[in-house]
Amino acid sequence: MRFILFLLAGFLSFPLMSTAQHTVTIWIDQLPEHHPSGSILYAAGNFSGWNPVDSTYKFKKNRKGEHYLTLNLAPGKYEYKITRGGWDKSECAAEGKPVPNRTLDITGDTAMHIEIAEWADRFPSTPVKSTASSNVKIIDEHFLIPQLKRTRRIWLYLPPGYEENTKTNYPVLYLQDGQNIFDASTAYSGEWGIDEYLDTAKQKCIVVAIDHGVEKRLNEYNPYPNKKFGKGEGDKYVDFLVKTLKPYIDKNYRTLPDASHTWVGGSSMGGLIAMYAMLKYPAVYGGGIVFSPAFWMTNERLFSDIKKKGSKVNSRIFFYGGKKESEHMVTDMLRAFEE
Incomplete structure (x- = not known):
């Protein structure tokens, strides 16, 4: 597996983890x-x-x-x-x-x-104003996920000049936890600000953000069964990304559909499912962003898949974890990087 960039804040030292509970x-x-x-x-x-x-x-x-x-x-x-x-x-x-x-x-x-x-x-709530840029829109409030027999809101960011530059095609980044990506009024604790950054960036791309499933989030973003949280639905969720959502985006928008221009990403559980998507579909994704991934939720099965399938992944993966993260998250991320 080829990793182009690894960044870990607070990487200078970390304790060896005990598996004791x-x-x-x-x-x-x-x-x-x-x-x-x-x-x-x-x-x-x-x-x-x-x-x-x-x-x-x-x-x-x-x-x-x-x-x-x-x-x-x-x-x-x-x-x-x-x-x-x-x-x-x-x-x-x-x-x-x-x-x-x-x-x-x-x-x-x-x-x-x-x-x-x-x-x-x-207490009376103070409405939070929308912070999404004018280049963000909702594709569908109830986009069908046939693999899971449920629907989801899908967000879309089109770069400045998209409507005018009709002969230009763009890379696409697929992000999880769509509620948190563009708009403070829907975010749990502040938006990512991706739209504001891309509005002025030299490099342009399309961003597709998929809302998480609230009470289904831990299941949809985990491809493996978990004793505490139940059946993993991540395998079907990744199938949705590749077999349903990506074909729709490529058909209706001017994309560069090859793997080198298709990235997937997320944070925490979203980082876990992004990593798994690259393992399952190495020919579809050429890169990914994996922030503070919840690898601990997989009970070692993700690392087993990395050993089995990692050699087929030719993706550029950007790992990131903050220095205030729990030790097991940092250790697991380093382990995924090294394996």
């Missing part, structure tokens, strides 16, 4: 004064793909009515928030302002005691 119990000592009775509470963090309503991370109650959640986590640093089943119902400060992510630095078994000041849905 530690028991972490989170106790909620105090809830808001006007907490809705009967509400179900969840922990959403980078250990769960930031799913705000994942039943695996649902709090339980003991006989005293105390809320607690027991996690089994590998050593490392984690971030999370408490929700009542949606990001519109996440915890916030007493006056309604957002609060930073909570953090866990796991080195052994531990118990955490937290207090929740308020819930975001008790």
Whole structure:
């Protein structure tokens, strides 16, 4: 496998990872004064793909009515928030302002005691203005994914001059988690700003962004079964990208359809499925961007596929991980790079 560029912030040193799992119990000592009775509470963090309503991370109650959640986590640093089943119902400060992510630095078994000041849905929300550039549009709010028998919103970025330069064809970049790519009003915690960058960049390309499936995100972006999260649907999702979406884009827009001009990318779970797409379809993708990939979700099977199929991949792959990532993410990314 040929990697042209590898960038890792904070790469100077990192500890060897232990595979041991530690028991972490989170106790909620105090809830808001006007907490809705009967509400179900969840922990959403980078250990769960930031799913705000994942039943695996649902709090339980003991006989005293105390809320607690027991996690089994590998050593490392984690971030999370408490929700009542949606990001519109996440915890916030007493006056309604957002609060930073909570953090866990796991080195052994531990118990955490937290207090929740308020819930975001008790305060009037301030509409977030759209930040998408004029070159971004929605192809379809309900684009059919026949392989999975469900639909998805598809975004499209066309470079400046596309309408005027009718004899010019463009490379295409396919990105996951479309909600976060172009528009702050749909993004979880800020958009990527790709449209603003490409509006003024010398090199031009088309960008296709596919919304994630919310509660289906962890399944669609994982090609392998996972004991906690269930059946992996990534194999069919990648088939959708290659056999359904790409032919549609190539037919309806002026693309350069060969592999050298077709890239795939994503972050976290999106980075995982982008890596898998290149492994499964090495003749389709000539490059990829893999940011903070959740390789730990694959239970070693991705690395087995890299060993078996990596020699057929002739892609330029840009890996990136921030220095504040958990140690297992960094170690897994380095391992994929080296293998």
